[in-house]
Amino acid sequence: MPENAKRVFRGVIFDVYQWEQKGYDGNVKIFEKLQRPDTAVIIPVTQNGKIIIAKQEQPGKAPFVGLVGGRVDEGEDVLAAAQRELLEETGYEAKEWELFDAVEPVSKIDWTVHTFVAKGCKKVSEQNLDGAEKIEVLLVDFDTFVEKVLYGDLADIELKIRLLEAKLDPVKMEAFKKQLGV
Amino acid sequence: MPENAKRVFRGVIFDVYQWEQKGYDGNVKIFEKLQRPDTAVIIPVTQNGKIIIAKQEQPGKAPFVGLVGGRVDEGEDVLAAAQRELLEETGYEAKEWELFDAVEPVSKIDWTVHTFVAKGCKKVSEQNLDGAEKIEVLLVDFDTFVEKVLYGDLADIELKIRLLEAKLDPVKMEAFKKQLGV
Numbered sequence: 001m002p003e004n005a006k007r008v009f010r011g012v013i014f015d016v017y018q019w020e021q022k023g024y025d026g027n028v029k030i031f032e033k034l035q036r037p038d039t040a041v042i043i044p045v046t047q048n049g050k051i052i053i054a055k056q057e058q059p060g061k062a063p064f065v066g067l068v069g070g071r072v073d074e075g076e077d078v079l080a081a082a083q084r085e086l087l088e089e090t091g092y093e094a095k096e097w098e099l100f101d102a103v104e105p106v107s108k109i110d111w112t113v114h115t116f117v118a119k120g121c122k123k124v125s126e127q128n129l130d131g132a133e134k135i136e137v138l139l140v141d142f143d144t145f146v147e148k149v150l151y152g153d154l155a156d157i158e159l160k161i162r163l164l165e166a167k168l169d170p171v172k173m174e175a176f177k178k179q180l181g182v
Numbered sequence: 183m184p185e186n187a188k189r190v191f192r193g194v195i196f197d198v199y200q201w202e203q204k205g206y207d208g209n210v211k212i213f214e215k216l217q218r219p220d221t222a223v224i225i226p227v228t229q230n231g232k233i234i235i236a237k238q239e240q241p242g243k244a245p246f247v248g249l250v251g252g253r254v255d256e257g258e259d260v261l262a263a264a265q266r267e268l269l270e271e272t273g274y275e276a277k278e279w280e281l282f283d284a285v286e287p288v289s290k291i292d293w294t295v296h297t298f299v300a301k302g303c304k305k306v307s308e309q310n311l312d313g314a315e316k317i318e319v320l321l322v323d324f325d326t327f328v329e330k331v332l333y334g335d336l337a338d339i340e341l342k343i344r345l346l347e348a349k350l351d352p353v354k355m356e357a358f359k360k361q362l363g364v
Contacts, residue, residue, distance in 0.1 A: 002242060009191040009198060012214040013290070016193050021241050023313025031242070032194040034216070059203050060184060060213070061289075106288055107243075108195070131205025157339060164346035 035110040040082035041069035044118040049182045050139040057134040065153045082116045088128045090137045095120030142182045217292040222264035223251035226300040231364045232321040239316040247335045264298045270310045277302030324364045
């Protein structure tokens with residue numbers, strides 16, 4: 001966000017910022033950009049090498065399959081948010097955490113999606129969901145996971161690119177499996 | 183956008199909508215979603231089978247290479263917007279237009295990116311840019327285009343997926359080339 005940007009609206013999720021900027025023709029225009037809480041996403045792998053994914057329902061949306069994760073709370077560390085979301089949404093805790101990637105999906109939104117690999121996951125409690133979600137935990141093996149991302153119902157565009165690239169290059173596929181410890 | 187959503191902020195690009203929604207626990211929460219103008223993106227192919235891409239500069243952003251395109255104006259037809267943007271940004275006009283795909287990149291934004299293939303492109307005028315952009319038109323052959331999307335500086339995530347899938351399946355690659363008429 002530019003230094004001279006001013007917050008002109010504060011929403012539940014999205015804050016709107018505006019600032020004046022001189023164009024190449026010398027005219028001044030109002031530019032606009034959004035800010036929203038970052039997202040923590042997890043690829044959890046159990047002690048037995050299964051990958052945990054989630055069949056989710058949210059009010060007013062069609063059910064979908066995805067990775068577990070959620071919004072980073074204000075002042076919360078991103079890794080702490082990932083650990084909290086994994087526990088809340090699945091009841092699992094992990095032995096080992098590693099950052100998988102961090103992307104800014106939309107150029108006009110100040111928003112980073114941090115994806116972690118969580119290894120050695122073990123069930124330690126029940127789910128603890130808020131009223132805005134219903135989540136069914138699914139354990140799948142690596143090949144099923146790849147199928148779901150590439151040709152199935154697990155819609156994750158960054159993961160899809162990584163796995164398509166891995167399909168084209170055995171070295172990348174091995175590296176990916178190694179990252180997941182499977 | 184849900185029927186009971188109310189616009190709570192009107193921005194230069196983004197409008198913010200909010201509504202009350204009952205969660206699975208019976209509690210009512212405020213939900214939020216954005217609306218912004220749709221985007222028209224073009225894959226223009228010249229009469230000689232070259233693909234037109236654009237090296238762009240915008241104030242306050244690093245230069246980048248991408249497809250030409252821009253925002254659909256209020257009340258403007260999407261195809262008309264694509265034709266206008268192609269002419270403004272490159273000075274080219276096309277003989278034949280075809281919708282390539284239409285995606286909604288962000289679930290919390292009411293926003294569709296429409297991509298068109300424009301075939302038989304011919305230069306008819308100079309560029310006509312507003313002060314918010316500098317665009318250098320580049321003509322590349324199909325193989326260079328694929329290289330740039332997959333391994334180079336042309337950042338377009340949807341196109342990258344399409345081309346990775348095409349790399350894995352010669353039938354898809356042939357279909358893609360046929361769509362572009364190259």
